[in-house]
Amino acid sequence: MIPFNVPPFTGKETEYIKQAIDSHKICGDGAFTKKCSAWLGERTGSRVLMTTSCTHALEMSALLCGIKEGDEVILPSFTFASTADAFAIRGATLVFTDIRPDTMNIDEKLIEQAITDRTKVIVPVHYGGVGCEMDEINALAEHYGISVVEDAAQCSQSFYKGKPLGTLSRFGCISFHETKNFSMGEGGALFVNCESDIETAEVIREKGTDRSRFFRGQVDKYTWQDAGSSYLPSELCCAYLWAQLELADEITAARVKCAQTYRSELADLAERGLVEFQHIPDHCTCNGHLFYIKAKDLGERTALIAFLKEKGVLAVFHYVPLHSAPAGKKYGRFSGRDIYTTKESDRLVRLPMYYGLSESDQAYVIECVREFYRNR
Numbered sequence: 001m002i003p004f005n006v007p008p009f010t011g012k013e014t015e016y017i018k019q020a021i022d023s024h025k026i027c028g029d030g031a032f033t034k035k036c037s038a039w040l041g042e043r044t045g046s047r048v049l050m051t052t053s054c055t056h057a058l059e060m061s062a063l064l065c066g067i068k069e070g071d072e073v074i075l076p077s078f079t080f081a082s083t084a085d086a087f088a089i090r091g092a093t094l095v096f097t098d099i100r101p102d103t104m105n106i107d108e109k110l111i112e113q114a115i116t117d118r119t120k121v122i123v124p125v126h127y128g129g130v131g132c133e134m135d136e137i138n139a140l141a142e143h144y145g146i147s148v149v150e151d152a153a154q155c156s157q158s159f160y161k162g163k164p165l166g167t168l169s170r171f172g173c174i175s176f177h178e179t180k181n182f183s184m185g186e187g188g189a190l191f192v193n194c195e196s197d198i199e200t201a202e203v204i205r206e207k208g209t210d211r212s213r214f215f216r217g218q219v220d221k222y223t224w225q226d227a228g229s230s231y232l233p234s235e236l237c238c239a240y241l242w243a244q245l246e247l248a249d250e251i252t253a254a255r256v257k258c259a260q261t262y263r264s265e266l267a268d269l270a271e272r273g274l275v276e277f278q279h280i281p282d283h284c285t286c287n288g289h290l291f292y293i294k295a296k297d298l299g300e301r302t303a304l305i306a307f308l309k310e311k312g313v314l315a316v317f318h319y320v321p322l323h324s325a326p327a328g329k330k331y332g333r334f335s336g337r338d339i340y341t342t343k344e345s346d347r348l349v350r351l352p353m354y355y356g357l358s359e360s361d362q363a364y365v366i367e368c369v370r371e372f373y374r375n376r
């Protein structure tokens with residue numbers, strides 16, 4: 001069986017976890033947490049707070065944007081539940097918009113018509129590490145006085161016009177779940193891109209206390225400042241992640257190469273109109289987070305996944321559009337018409353993609369896909 005995903009492992013993880021244990025510091029904000037956030041900060045120019053998940057980074061963003069009952073948040077329906085959860089639990093109404101069929105990202109041209117006087121935040125999701133049209137989105141947000149929070153869960157080492165995804169708006173939310181390019185099992189990071197949010201973000205993350213300032217020696221005792229939560233990951237998790245950040249460029253290069261191989265080896269199927277790939281605009285640099293093909297329709301996709309499974313290849317689809325899910329109906333509404341969200345998500349199949357996928361296994365996956373399409 002060729003699995004769909006294998007969590008990244010470089011070989012140093014066990015040693016670093018042992019170092020954390022031996023240092024008798026396994027709670028949050030120890031040496032490995034600092035190494036990870038400093039590395040991410042250097043790479044992005046953002047202030048980086050490590051978190052327990054991307055979902056929690058999104059939750060922190062919702063708190064920092066002051067989301068309350070009755071506020072509206074604009075997001076694509078084609079995304080993971082977390083994008084919506086973070087705002088739904090604060091009482092926001094979710095306003096789903098349609099996507100562009102070429103990138104599967106929110107259609108920037110449909111955002112303005114979804115804006116009302118209750119709109120507080122726009123949440124672009126950079127699907128597969130391909131950037132949304134951030135210049136247009138930021139210009140709209142500025143015009144209407146709305147915040148932008150990037151769901152950049154899949155975007156470590158991806159760029160839009162040369163700038164790292166997650167750094168292009170007020171907050172960027174990154175995931176280090178085991179399915180992402182770099183992993184700590186469960187974990188994430190919040191990129192705080194406005195100076196004025198940094199202090200409050202630190203307080204919210206540390207149970208509402210000013211403990212971060214205390215550790216820096218800026219206050220002589222720490223106290224409860226505001227309502228917050230605990231969004232600090234354990235040192236053990238950051239020790240695991242550090243082993244991959246050290247090899248980040250190698251991991252990214254391997255994934256990008258894997259995606260390019262899929263693209264070139266299946267190019268003739270695309271030329272014959274049998275499948276479609278994700279479009280990567282010229283101004284975007286993608287980190288090879290995922291590789292999908294789009295089949296003709298739902299029926300063909302179901303047959304393709306079943307055929308691959310029979311051959312020992314695990315391919316998967318996602319997402320069930322949020323506006324058609326039970327919670328999406330409860331917490332949200334669709335703005336405008338669903339022209340592409342359902343139709344395009346029904347066609348999408350993700351092929352195995354992970355650090356360490358061997359050339360021979362990938363060649364086998366490609367051969368199986370080609371075999372499926374031989375008689376079509």
Ligand SMILES: *Cc1c(COP(=O)(O)O)cnc(C)c1O
Pocket residue numbers: 052053054055056079080082083125151153154174175176177186187188
């Ligand atoms: C993975 C993912 C999340 C959730 O990340 P966690 O770290 O598991 O909370 C949110 N949004 C998108 C688009 C994702 O791919």
